[in-house]
Amino acid sequence: MATGSKIKESKQSPELPKQLPIDFLKKITNNFAEDRIISEGPFGTLYKGIVPDDDKVIAVKKLQDNAPMSADKTFSKEVQNIMALKHVNIVELVGFCTETQKKLVQFDKRYIQADITESLICYEYLPNGSxxxxxxxxxxxxxxxxxxxxxxxxxxxxxxxxxxxxxxxxxxxxxxxxxxxxxxxxxxxxxxxxxxxxxxxxxxxxxxxxxxxxxxxxxxxxxxxxxxxxxxxxxxxxxxxxxxxxxxxxxxxxxxxxxxxxxxxxxxxxxxxxxxxxxxxxxxxxxxxxxxxxxxxxxxxxxxxxxxxxxxxxxxxxxxxxxxxx
Known part of the structure; x- marks a missing residue:
């Protein structure tokens, strides 16, 4: 079938997405500001990120811990399953971040220091929304x-x-x-x-x-x-x-x-x-x-x-x- 063969030409991309530091993602989303929110879903919040040097826009999804599936499992599924895919009708993954930092969190009426892992996935920005x-x-x-x-x-x-x-x-x-x-x-x-x-x-x-x-x-x-x-x-x-x-x-x-x-x-x-x-x-x-x-x-x-x-x-x-x- 001609259509099928044309689709199959869009094989996996040799250019894999980059691992990005969390400080960079905080900077381009204005520290995940409310006015940068594109959409919110059960697995996380999507933010508009503006790269200052060239005004390039990307979409940054910050995974949430209380999602229907754990953030680390969601992260591995999304990144591993679509990292190398390249097709005009599949959203392109352009970067990702997983960093563990020590933070003070409240537990049992007191604050303790804990390792908190932030998981974020970056996609091409699509201007017309969903x-x-x-x-x-x-x-x-x-x-x-x-x-x-x-x-x-x-x-x-x-x-x-x-x-x-x-x-x-x-x-x-x-x-x-x-x-x-x-x-x-x-x-x-x-x-x-x-x-x-x-x-x-x-x-x-x-x-x-x-x-x-x-x-x-x-x-x-x-x-x-x-x-x-x-x-x-x-x-x-x-x-x-x-x-x-x-x-x-x-x-x-x-x-x-x-x-x-x-x-x-x-x-x-x-x-x-x-x-x-x-x-x-x-x-x-x-x-x-x-x-x-x-x-x-x-x-x-x-x-x-x-x-x-x-x-x-x-x-x-x-x-x-x-x-x-x-």
Missing amino acids: LQANLFDTKASAKQEINWDTRFKIIKGICQGLFFLHKLDIPIVHMDLKPENILLGVDMVPKIADFALSRVFGQEQTRLCTQTVVGSYGYMAPEYLYRGEISAQSDIYSLGLLIIEITTGEQNPREQPSARNFVDKVRKDWTLQHITSHSKYASLDSGSLQEVKTCIEIGIRCVEIDRRNRPPIEEIVGTLEGLRPS
Whole structure:
């Protein structure tokens, strides 16, 4: 498949990220000032860092200790799993820091000196923020109307990024695809971010099980939620919900861990008649209307309860490429 071969050319980068001193990261974030915060999540806070010499901007994630997973485990997963990855639809890691310093901390009503390890990860800065902010943030300053051409480009880009991860020599399953973890660069190019929950598979491995289920409410595949099963099809389930949200413009309310009510509502409501009469898409030509319809169909197939009925990522990429070649 031409699309697949083109994606696979983006192999691992020989230029590995640099280890950066914590004093440098404090300096460029103005000591992690509140007005430098880009976003806050369960695993840490993302800050805007401005390098003074050349005004280069990077994003600095300061991991928090009370996260769903320990900071050292999150740090090793993110850094090791994506350190050498280079792809247009994967956020680029540009540096990291792990330093242990002695600090006075309160313990049992008194202060003691303890070794405190700070873990930070630095990424390329993406000026258009997250897909969540662009699609669903009600603040006028953060939200812009996204036309169908841009939505389709975002869907294709996310799928190409996921294809790259799943088809590496040592595949990576992301395990936390959601609008907050899709960042938008120049020209709204999407990049998959936040690999805190990612899993690396052996070359012949297609599935593994865990007793510790940690994920984002509303995007977890049923087999992972109830049986701890992890596979590439876990990502496909989350991808389906992303595609549905981007296409319909309707937000997953996250009332259920696997969003079954949301899926059922979209399956019932978003018929071809609904698409052609929808205010967002009524003026589209027949080709674009077919793209909308096909994207909804792909999304619905991706969220099949039985993981064996979900399409593989190469089929999804091929279908999208057939609709509108890159």
